[in-house]
Amino acid sequence: MTSTLGDDLTHDxxxxxxxxxxxPRAGYRAGVDPVLLAASVPARAGQAVLDLGCGVGTAALCLGARVPGLDLVGIERQADYAALAARNGLEAFCADLTDMPEAVKTRSFDHVLANPPFFDRGAGASATDVGREAGRGAETPVAAWIDTAARRLAHKGYLHMIHRAARLPDLLAGAAGRLGSPETWPLCPRIGKPAELVIFRARKNGRAEFRQxxxxxxxxxxxxxxxxxxxxxxxQAVLRDGAALTL
Known part of the structure; x- marks a missing residue:
């Protein structure tokens, strides 16, 4: 894969x-969200990890830096971003999560990561930049992300997602009947402020009750x-030193 973005890039x-x-210098750019997502995953060396909608690979690569010896794979539907993920060192495939390549469909994973687009484009305006819009505006329902994750997870494997707190009902509804043992960790900007984001985790064949x-x-x-x-x-330790997020 080769990106068509040319030199209009930053190395961050x-x-x-x-x-x-x-x-890309313009368009969707990774920030702290994929770093926090990666820090929430209790992966162990030798395990296989799939990053759905991996973008340029930031979440998977941050996880790999903290836990050496992982088998890391990414799926990204935007060809330019998938090419950059491969350039960044991730085994990346350009594909839609609802139409996986055979090389991924025949594998199972201990962990699946996802940082889906946050905003429902049926209820808001689109961004003018194609890359930014694909990264922020949701076309594929949350339930489809969860269904794909469930299909690729090994027995007792975990899905880890970061999403807007307002979408928690959609996350729980999507997991119902597909994944069990749902857990959430609200991410609040400051003491006394409501959560804007949430880390969501669920387990294949898990049986525990919902925990917030x-x-x-x-x-x-x-x-x-x-x-x-x-x-x-x-x-700071998570963002600067690569520490795990204590959950």
Whole structure:
């Protein structure tokens, strides 16, 4: 695969320089969300991990930097982004998650990651940039993401997703009858502020009841008071040092 974006790229560092990725200068660009998602996965060396909608591969590569010895695979429907994921070192396939290539359909995975587009385009305006729109505007229902994950997971394997907190009902509905043991961790920007995002986990053939855990607070203080970094120390350790997110 070859990206048609040419030189209109940036080479960006994550995890304090442990991971570098090429990504478009304009359009959808990876931020802290895929890093937090990767940090939430309790993977072990030797396990297989599938990143659905992997973009340029940031989440999978961050997970691989923290846990060496993983078999990492990504699926991305945008050819330019899939090509960049491959350039960044991920085994990436250009395909829609509802039409997997045989090389992926014949495999099973211990963990599936997903950072789906956040916004329902049936209820909002589209971005003008094609890459940004594909990364932020949802065309494929959340239930389809979960169904694909369930099909690719090995027995007792885990799905891990990061999504808007407002979409939690959709996540739970999508998992019903497909995956069990659902758990969520609300991500709150500050103490006293409502959760904007949620980390969602469910297990193939899991039988535990739904659990909503204590919120994870991202920033110090109750309000933004100065420019610059204000992440709490444990979040700094995740974003800068490649630490696992304590769940």
């Amino acid at each position: 560092a994550f995890l304090g320089g442990r991971v570098h990725v090429w990504q 855990h204590f919120p994870i607070i991202l920033h110090e203080g109750t309000q933004h008071e100065r420019d610059g970094d204000s992440y709490r120390s444990e979040i």
